Amino acid sequence: MTKTGKVLVYILLVAVLLGTLFPIWWMFATSLESPSRAFTFPGALWPNFTGQNYLTAWAAGPWLHYFANSAGMGIATTAFALITSLLSAYGLVLLPNRVAGILFAAILVTMMVPFYSIIIPDYLIVKDLGWLNTYAAQVIPFAANGFAVFLLRQFIRGLPKELWDAARIDGITPWRYLWHVVVPNIKPALATVSIYVFLLSWNAFLWPLIVTSGPQVQPVQVGLANLLSTANGTDWTELSAAAAFTAVPVLILYALAQRSIVESVSRTGIKG
Amino acid sequence: MVKKFHGVAALMAGSLFTLTLSGSTAAAPHPATHQSRVTITFWNEMTGPYEVALNRVMAAFGKHYPNVHIVDVVVPNDATLEPKLLASIVGGNPPTISQLNPSWAAEFVKTGSLVDLTPFIRSKAGFSLKPFYQNLLAAGQFNGQQYALPFNVSAAVMYYNVTQFKRAGIKSPPTTWAQFEADARKLSTGGRHAFAITLVHPYPFRAFVVQAGGSFVLPNGKPNPAIFTPTGAATRAVALWANMVKNGSAVLTQGYGSQTDFANGTSSILEGTSAFYPYLAQAVGKRFPIGVAPLPGDVVNGSASFGGYLGIFSKATPAQKTAAEEFVKFLTSRVGQTIWMQDSEGYLPVRSDVLSVPSAKKFLATHPAQRVALSVFARSPMSPKVAWWPDFSTDLINDVTAVLDKKMTPAQAMHTAYQEALTVYANSPGR
Numbered sequence: 001m002t003k004t005g006k007v008l009v010y011i012l013l014v015a016v017l018l019g020t021l022f023p024i025w026w027m028f029a030t031s032l033e034s035p036s037r038a039f040t041f042p043g044a045l046w047p048n049f050t051g052q053n054y055l056t057a058w059a060a061g062p063w064l065h066y067f068a069n070s071a072g073m074g075i076a077t078t079a080f081a082l083i084t085s086l087l088s089a090y091g092l093v094l095l096p097n098r099v100a101g102i103l104f105a106a107i108l109v110t111m112m113v114p115f116y117s118i119i120i121p122d123y124l125i126v127k128d129l130g131w132l133n134t135y136a137a138q139v140i141p142f143a144a145n146g147f148a149v150f151l152l153r154q155f156i157r158g159l160p161k162e163l164w165d166a167a168r169i170d171g172i173t174p175w176r177y178l179w180h181v182v183v184p185n186i187k188p189a190l191a192t193v194s195i196y197v198f199l200l201s202w203n204a205f206l207w208p209l210i211v212t213s214g215p216q217v218q219p220v221q222v223g224l225a226n227l228l229s230t231a232n233g234t235d236w237t238e239l240s241a242a243a244a245f246t247a248v249p250v251l252i253l254y255a256l257a258q259r260s261i262v263e264s265v266s267r268t269g270i271k272g
Numbered sequence: 273m274v275k276k277f278h279g280v281a282a283l284m285a286g287s288l289f290t291l292t293l294s295g296s297t298a299a300a301p302h303p304a305t306h307q308s309r310v311t312i313t314f315w316n317e318m319t320g321p322y323e324v325a326l327n328r329v330m331a332a333f334g335k336h337y338p339n340v341h342i343v344d345v346v347v348p349n350d351a352t353l354e355p356k357l358l359a360s361i362v363g364g365n366p367p368t369i370s371q372l373n374p375s376w377a378a379e380f381v382k383t384g385s386l387v388d389l390t391p392f393i394r395s396k397a398g399f400s401l402k403p404f405y406q407n408l409l410a411a412g413q414f415n416g417q418q419y420a421l422p423f424n425v426s427a428a429v430m431y432y433n434v435t436q437f438k439r440a441g442i443k444s445p446p447t448t449w450a451q452f453e454a455d456a457r458k459l460s461t462g463g464r465h466a467f468a469i470t471l472v473h474p475y476p477f478r479a480f481v482v483q484a485g486g487s488f489v490l491p492n493g494k495p496n497p498a499i500f501t502p503t504g505a506a507t508r509a510v511a512l513w514a515n516m517v518k519n520g521s522a523v524l525t526q527g528y529g530s531q532t533d534f535a536n537g538t539s540s541i542l543e544g545t546s547a548f549y550p551y552l553a554q555a556v557g558k559r560f561p562i563g564v565a566p567l568p569g570d571v572v573n574g575s576a577s578f579g580g581y582l583g584i585f586s587k588a589t590p591a592q593k594t595a596a597e598e599f600v601k602f603l604t605s606r607v608g609q610t611i612w613m614q615d616s617e618g619y620l621p622v623r624s625d626v627l628s629v630p631s632a633k634k635f636l637a638t639h640p641a642q643r644v645a646l647s648v649f650a651r652s653p654m655s656p657k658v659a660w661w662p663d664f665s666t667d668l669i670n671d672v673t674a675v676l677d678k679k680m681t682p683a684q685a686m687h688t689a690y691q692e693a694l695t696v697y698a699n700s701p702g703r
Contacts, residue, residue: 036557039535123359132365210356213313213345225348226319232426232544232618233531233551235320 027247031240038237053241057227060238062215063245066223071249073138073219074201080143081197082190088144089152090178104153111146119210126211137211138219142201148193155189156182191260195253202250220246310595312368312588313343317353317580318424321550325615332611333602340595354662361385361585368588368596371580372420374411374657380583381414382659387584390417392597399601403625411654412581421604422622424612425579426545427645427652428479430568431552434561436540445565449483449512452568456521459540465523467516468530468539469676474665475655476543477672478576480509482653485571488664488693489656495664495693500686508570511682514675524676531555543567545578547618549641564640566648574651579619613642620645660693660700667692 001009025045030038031054032047088107092100122141131137159182167177183190205221212218218226224242254261318326323346330342345367347353354376360366366385380386392398401409401418412420432445440459446452459466470476481488486505490496499506516522525533534542535555542552549564556562567575582603584596602608606629609621614635620642626632627646636643645652655661671685671692680688 034557035554036535036559039532039555040559119355120359120362123363127363127365132363206352206355209347209352210359213343225352226346232547233528235551235554 024247024251027240028244030236031244033237035235035237038240053237054245057238057242058245060242061223061227063220063223063242065215066218066220067246067249069135069217070202070219070221073135074198076135076139077142077201078194078197080139081145081148082193084144085148085152085193086178086183086190088149089156090174090182092149092153093156094174104149107146107149111150115207119207122207123210132211133213133217135217138204138208138217139201141207142197142204145193145197145200148197151193151196152186152189155186159185188260188263191257195257195261198253199250308591309339309341310591311341311343312592312595312599313345314599315345315347315353315357315367315370317347317349317371319346319348322424322616322619325612325617328615329603329608329611332608333599336602337595337598340599342599364587366585366587368592369582369584369599371423372583373662374420374581374654375659375661377412377420377581377583378414378657378659380585381419385585385587386419387586387588387593388417388419389421389584389597389600392601393418397597397601399605403606403623404604405622405624405650407650407653408577408622411657412583414657420581420583421600422654423580423582423603424616424619425577425622425654426547426619427577427649428475428543428545428567428575429641429644429648430565431534431542431544431548431641432563432565433534433537433540434563436537436560437563440540445563446568447566447573448568449570453512453516453521456516456541457519460519460521465521465533465539467522467541467543468533469513469517469522469524470528470530470543471524471669471673472527473578474668475545475576475578477509477513477668478655479543479567479574479652480512480570481505482574482576482651483567483570483572484508487653487656488661489658493658493697495660495690495697497690500690500693502683502686504686505571506689507682507686510672510675510685513672514682517676518678524673545618546620546641546645547579547616549639550617564644566644572651573648574653575645575648577649577652577654579654618642620649658697658700660696663696663700664689664693667696 029045029047032049032051033053034048034050037048092104092107094100095103126132126137126141129136131140163181163185164177167181172180202219203221204219205225208219209222209225212222215223224239224246227242316326323344326344330344334340334342347356350373353371354373357366357370357372357376361380361383372380377386393401404422408422408425409418412418412422430445436459437445437455440455440461442455442458446455456466478488481499484499484505486499486509487496488499488506498504501507513522517524523533523539530539530542531544531548531552532555533539535552537560542548544552549562552562566573582600584593584600588596603612604622606623606625609623609626610629610632613619613621613626613632617639618641621627621632627636636646655665668689671680671689674680675682675685
């Protein structure tokens with residue numbers, strides 16, 4: 001690539017970066033602004049750095065409790081989903097093609113059913129199990145994930161056949177092959193699934209709202225909506241402050257796992 | 273998003289109706305004396321500052337009824353309360369009391385999920401409905417019985433930027449549609465649009481249809497064809513907005529963008545309920561004085577009311593039902609509504625006798641949005657209490673949006689809206 005071409009590419013990349021960062025900056029800037037200046041230009045874009053909104057938003061509810069709920073449920077959901085999707089994906093690769101094809105299609109179908117259409121049946125199951133207003137109601141229904149199975153299956157299928165043949169010659173069992181060969185080779189995919197499921201859990205809103213009745217077991221997103229938005233208007237500065245401190249854990253997590261996510265996406269052939 | 277949630281609600285409503293028909297019945301009652309401790313659950317949308325106000329009213333109730341423990345469950349808005357309520361009803365464990373819309377109540381009454389409040393109201397322990405605004409009471413009545421009582425209600429008014437009005441040489445806010453159009457033109461200079469339209473809810477449009485003398489529903493519950501004709505009230509209302517968009521004096525905003533536009537001075541006129549006022553005052557600060565006036569009228573000088581009702585669910589035990597009835601009575605009482613109006617700083621009392629309370633008089637003297645809204649409150653109907661309204665209102669918003677986006681003419685859009693109204697009416701459960 002010529003020098004001019006490189007410069008153009010970098011200009012384009014910087015423009016995309018700025019475009020991506022702008023809403024995040026806007027949120028943080030609004031969170032540091034007084035309510036009336038937040039509606040003026042360039043008021044909200046270069047704030048007067050008041051911390052009052054954070055103090056007010058933090059005092060509005062039991063945020064530490066919400067954070068603990070979200071983190072705990074996110075970790076539990078991720079752990080369950082990793083186990084179920086890894087075993088399913090591995091089984092689908094080992095099974096005869098026809099059987100695996102039918103089962104895989106069935107799993108893909110679960111991704112195509114709108115969540116809203118199964119709210120009532122799911123609610124009735126959770127209620128009959130006595131799980132209303134519990135953590136279990138928010139974790140167990142998401143302990144298996146069709147997309148995670150799809151992603152891991154693609155990765156496992158991509159492993160060289162020679163690895164499997166060599167393992168068979170060495171007399172390794174399918175179980176040991178999974179743990180000692182497959183898992184170490186699909187770490188980027190596992191990281192992606194972890195982030196994906198954790199974010200789904202962290203951002204869950206409607207389902208937790210329907211099956212819970214109080215802050216004791218509610219996640220941070222429900223707390224955010226309940227405490228800081230109304231049917232008539234919103235105090236954007238306080239809401240931005242709360243949105244900022246609820247987004248920080250996710251931003252950190254994404255930054256830490258960024259390399260694995262990029263690698264796994266490039267290897268599965270998924271294009272954005 | 274609204275469409276999605278209404279879709280969910282429709283789906284769930286279907287399930288509710290089917291399950292109820294298939295024999296889902298009330299739980300066995302557990303009688304309890306009035307003196308024993310009773311726990312009731314109250315689902316409501318009173319988030320943020322309104323939750324603080326509601327807590328004060330509940331605390332006042334608690335002083336009179338220390339044996340009643342209220343579990344206050346807050347959800348953010350209609351879009352989330354409706355599916356939560358439907359799921360709980362289908363699941364057989366609804367709350368004791370919930371805030372609800374009259375159109376949901378229509379469905380709940382048909383499935384036997386709501387308690388008829390009339391026997392309690394007429395009993396010795398009951399209360400008179402005379403002081404209530406009759407237009408509000410009507411929305412909670414089904415088959416001649418009172419199933420839901422109004423609680424947190426506001427009405428649409430016109431907010432305006434006093435500084436920009438003065439600068440444009442407009443001495444007083446417009447009182448007719450013709451003046452409204454003319455003033456909006458004067459205010460729309462330098463690429464600014466005077467009137468920022470919000471269609472998050474249908475009430476802003478409904479208010480203009482009311483002014484044009486129209487009603488969406490016939491007494492028999494069917495869609496009213498007259499308002500959708502080329503000269504009908506709905507068509508004239510959307511044509512007014514469309515003309516203003518066409519000549520650059522109005523613009524359709526997304527979400528609550530109209531509040532933002534008004535607060536930063538991009539627009540000069542905002543249609544919103546009295547409950548907007550605390551948020552607007554905070555957002556505008558001292559940059560300009562906010563004027564409040566009734567919406568400009570056409571055939572009628574009216575508006576649209578918007579808000580929540582209270583209903584008791586039939587799954588409640590007799591003791592819970594008794595406690596819930598006392599709670600509803602208190603929330604809608606003169607005392608309860610006075611506290612609620614003053615502490616919420618945006619909602620209106622649902623009964624006119626609050627206006628003679630000295631503290632209420634003093635309060636209204638310094639709160640123009642509520643004062644102005646009250647001046648048109650009796651001529652501001654609630655959203656229609658028919659089960660097909662929630663689905664239709666989404667279609668209506670889409671049709672009005674299509675006109676403002678110049679994809680349809682007003683006549684075409686309202687013809688389409690009528691066909692959609694007939695379809696949702698035909699498909700509404702148990703009509």
